[in-house]
Each structure stands twice: as structure tokens, then as C-alpha cells.
Amino acid sequence: MISVDVVIVGAGIIGCSTAFELSKSGLKIEVIEKHQPGAMGSGWTLAGVRQSGRHYAEIPLAKYSVDKWSCLNEILDHRTNYKQEGNLRLARNTAEDKIIQNLVKEQKKNGLEIEYLKNTNEISEICPSISENVISASYCPTDGHADPIDTLRAYKEAAQKNGVIFTNNEEVLEISEKGSKIEYVRTSKRKIFPKFCVLANGIFCNNVLKSIGKIIPIEIPIVTVIQTEKTNPLLKPVIGVANASLAMRQENNGCFRISSGFQTWKGKIKTKNDMPYVETNLEEIKNTITQSIEIIPQLKKSSIKSFWGGLIDLTPDALPVIDHLSDCEGLIVASGFSGHGFGIAPAVGGIVSDLVLNKKTRLPIDPFSFHRFQNHLISKKKSDLTLHG
Template sequence: MAKTYDAIVIGAGVNGCSIAYNLARRGLKTLILDKGEVCSQASGQNGGGVRQSARDPREMPLAMYSVKLFENLSEELGLNVEYKQGGNLRLCVTPAQEESMRAAVDKQSQAFGLPVEYLDNEAVREINPYVSDIVLGASYCPTDGHANPMLVTYAFLRKARSLGAELRTGETVREIRLSKRHVSGVVTDKDTYSSKIVVNAAGIGGRKVANMVGLDFPMTPVFTEILVTEAREPLFPQMIGTAASDFYGHQTEHGSFVWGGFIGYDTFLYDDRGKSERRPNYPEVAPAICRAVLRFFPFLQDVNVTRIWSGLIAQVADKVPVLGPVSDVPGYVSATGFSGHGFGISPAVGRVISQAALGETPDVDISAFASDRFRPVN
């Protein structure tokens, strides 16, 4: 006889665990399934940015809501997630970037009331004296920040389990069962479970899971790489990015720097190595990231890299996630395709997806993220 749950979450990444926590705190008997381990894909392979600035306008309300939730998250979950609201600098080095950045800052400030401004080189160096003279200016959002992705994920999971949620790893979902097009449960390679709510938070496996209920959307695995340096004394608190988006990073609470990005992949971004969900580091990428970082922060040239890891990001064609229920398949809820910036909105995603799964009006409107945006228009 199938084991029965109120809700099943497929995927034990940061958003899956956030959703499970929010379902469990509402009193739902919740099961989390993952074919791998907790935080083993993009959630454990990102730079930890908690960013509102330079977001797609559709994501901005979620990002701003998440910042409010991050402020008390360590206390709420009972674990220090190393959240620091140290601001975000996105650096420009060409007049064209400067012009584009000024326009983006004005748009975000006026449309959303975001506290973001454009700073010239002198003003940037007052905030961060370590930047190179090549920097013409930067956008600066003081309410942006960063946190530890592993700690956030495990904090959500630990709290969810304390509220009765169950976790099964190393278990692959083979089928989402439907009864008259309504979700009725899940079949894995090890067991069968009954539930009237199934949340697809499967990350790079999200498209395959969606296919199980007859849905599809354009999503591609994209490679990213992260490197960590040896620790230094505290130097600056900001999250760092660039107008060209060639790298990003910050200094952690423990003094090491975490830098990541896509620079260096060039034409093999989607080559056949992407067929594997776990892959070795590309030898070309870490040196390219280092060169980019040193262009902006030359004082780091004597700091050694101690670790490198890589992973895959589930990137949707329009680079924003697929979120929310699907009217054609009652009980199925999507929370996947975060396109490399899902960590920073994970507290809000957990809140609004749990609300949507229960048929409630979410705190933030997520209609712009519906999967039917990719359906052909007749």
C-alpha cells in the first residue's frame, strides 16, 4: 500500500527545502525526494548572492520580499546562515556600460522604489578602496548582500524535519501519477507514494519532471564554476559583480573570497559534456575567472586559490523561473528553472509556492512565471 503524504517536494536544493519547510510549518505532512543528495546541484554550487539590483523586472518583487525574510532567517530557522547585508557593487569599465548602468539604476529606482544609485569612481572607492582605477563607476544597492548557500539549505531542511517533514535521498522519481488529470502521487525507483500535491523543485531535472505530467518548457543546463581562496583579514562586505557579468563574488564571514562566473567557457558552453549532470572542472575557466577578478582587484594577486568546484544551472529560455500551479494538472506546482539566480529568492519562493499549492493568493504575484508563457499562441 502506498505511503500517503499531504505534499511531496521533488528536489532537495535550497528552494525545495524552503518550500518543504513552509508546507510543514502549515501543518502538511511533507516528503522531500531527491535522486542525489541534499544541496548536491546548483544550490551547493553558487556564489551566495542575495541580490535585488539588476534583476529581471518580473523577479524584483520576489527579490525584495526575500531580503525582508533573510533579515530574520537565522533566528527563524535556529541556525546562523551567515547572511550579511553588505550591499552590492556592479562595476563598469566602459562609457557604454556606464550609460547602460545609469539607465538601469534610474528604472529600478523609479519602478520599484529600490534604494539603488550610480556612483562614480571616487564614490565607489569610498565604499570599497580596493577596486582598480579602471573602474569608471558602479551601481550600488546597500540592501543587497550575501549568505552561505549550504547553511541556508540545511537550515531550511533541519527546520522542516523538526516540523515532521521526511527526506529520502538517492531515490529517483520515475512517474507522477494522475487520476483524471489530478495529481495522485509519485512512483520512484524504490517506492510509491500518494499525495494530492506534488511540487517540481528538481533543478536541472525540472524539465524531465514536467514532462511526466505532459508539460514542457525550454530549459538548458549551463555550466558554472566557483573558486575559493585562502582567508584574509576582513576587507570589504559587498557582493561584487560587473556590468559585463563576467564574474561575481564576495568575501565570506571566514575571510576567504568566493568568486564564480561563466567567463572562459566561450564556444563550448553547451557542448556534449553537458550531457552529464556531474562533470569535472574545465581547466580553462578558473584562470579566466582569476584574470577577470585581478583586473578589478589587483591586490589579490598573491592570494592563493584553495578549492574549485563546478556545477550546472537550469537556465530557462527567458532566464526567469517557472513557478506556480498549472490549471491543466491540479495538484502539480512548479518551482524550477531559476537560471542561476534562485538562491537569493529562496525564502520568498518557499513562502509563495506553499501558499499557491494550498490554493491561497501568494504574498507576491507569481503569474508572470507561469509555465503557459511558453505555449504557442493560437
């Protein structure tokens, strides 16, 4: 019988940051990953690190995380390629301008350092490559971006140094409970008897939760991502737009990552070399390219390096579930990040580690409770805060 105190399901950014935070506790920890670290959301991501444009409930997590991001290279002793170069959210017409003005007003009330740029001149001072067709923007100078694969590797290697075991190509299939406690975790290869199990398995959270008769009512839309070949330095801040139909950033190496808005998805997850992928379509690629050239005309000359589809674990209120399950002792859920979990991963890892160690969580988690979806009174109205990037 293998003896492990904590099983973490999924080696995405949430599983890896949790593993690192917990690795200092002296508990024996194993992260079990169906494919490879970063195989899904945390590899498909744009990797913006933003506080702006978030629901007020997430702002404390985002602020806490930004403080951590500034010293994450030193904490993890590994580069993350984090750059605090700001976030611009753009308005391309008067309807979008209203959205931006409201967003700035609301977010200032919530204590965020954010300003309204009221014309092209003000926007050009921050980012000269942006087209004159953009009429206004919000600007949060303390937002930024990082490299997702470097960050994941940084968290993973730091956790490994502290003794965490990472196991790839193994799927957690079931949690069995006995007397309202975890009895065992069954994987595609074995049974494990941990005291705690953390579900950080993104869009597949329900595959495991259903074994104890629970679900989180997520939808799974798709986002199309295009990566260009290297171009000249054109963009420092991460760009979003008021109606959330586009986001982009220029990576450290000069390539652009450009992502579309959410689209309904009814496809299948395929695998190649044991890595999952989802197909997107030419229309979304064309639409995303057209919008990006309208914003940065110099992109017209860029070549496409790659493109992919990314799936989102979207909850009804676009907020994650970060909670322990009161009726299954030892089970903790950290899923449903709704397209904006990358930036807040440092805070989430800390909070989940507090939950495992039965400490008061370092930040409030009431808005992220598991039970908020467990009655039949869930509003049919969808959150309009489905921004990413």
C-alpha cells in the same frame, strides 16, 4: 502504501524553503532528493542575495525575501551567515558605464534603493580594495550574501523539527495522472500517492515533467566557480560587473568565491561519492582569475582552494516558473531560476506554500506562469538579464 500529502522533489534551497513554509500547515510532507541536500545549484552557487540587477517582475520577490533574510536566523533558529553588506555592479569601460547608468535609472523607477557611483573615489569609500581601473558602479546597500550550506541546513532542520521527512538517494522518475489529477509519484524505490507534488528539481525539471507530456524550454549553460584560500578581509559587498562576465564575494571565513559568466555546456554530469559534479576548463578558470585580479589586485597573492562547474536552469526570459499546472491538479512547478534563485528562496517557499494551500499568493506570480512557454510564439530573442551573483 505510504501516505503523504505533499511530495517535494529536490532538496535544494527552493525545496527546503518550501518544505519549511508548508511544515506549519499540518500536512504530511516528504522531500525526496536524488543525491544529498545542496547537491546541485544550491551547493554550486555564489549565494548573493540581491534585489539589484533583477528583472522588474522579480523585484517584489527580492524585496520580500530581503525582509525575511534579515530575521531568518531567528525564524529558523539556526545561522545562515547572512550579511547585508551591499552589492556593487562595476563598469570597467565607457560601454559598461552606460549599462550601469541605465540599470540605476530603471531600477530606481521600480522603487529600488540604488545609487550610481560616478568615479573611483566614490567606489573606494564603499570598497577600498577595488582597482582604479573601475570607472563607475551601481550600489545597492540593502543587498547582501549568505552561506548556502548553512542556509540549506537551517531550512531543512527547521522543517524537520516541524515533522517534514527528508529522504536522500532516491530519484523521482515519473508522475502518473488520472482524470487530470496526480494519481501517483513513482520513484526509484516505490510508488507514493500524494495530493500534491512540488517540482523543485532545478535543471532536471523536465525529466519528471515529460512523464505528463510537458516541458519547460530551458537551456543549461555552465558557470565556473573558483574558491580561494582565506585572505585578509578585502571585500564586504558582493561584486558583479556590467556585462555579467564575473561575480564574487568574500565568505565569512575569508575565502573568496569567484564565478564566471555563462558558457555553453555540452558535457556530462559525473558523480563522485554519489555527488554530482561537472568539469570546467583551464581557459575559463584563467579568464575568471584574470578578471578578478583586474578588479581586486590584492587577490594576486591568493592561493586556490577549489574550483568547480555549476549548471544553470536558464529559461528563455531568464525568469523562473512558479505555478500550478491547471491541467494536472496537485502539480506545482518551482524551477528555472536562471542563475538567481538563491536570494529569492524565502519568497518562493512562501508562494509555493500558498499555491499548495489554495490561498491567494502573497505576491503576484503572473510573470512566472508555466503556460507562457507552452505555445509556439516564444520570442527567439534571449533575455539580456542573465546576471547572477
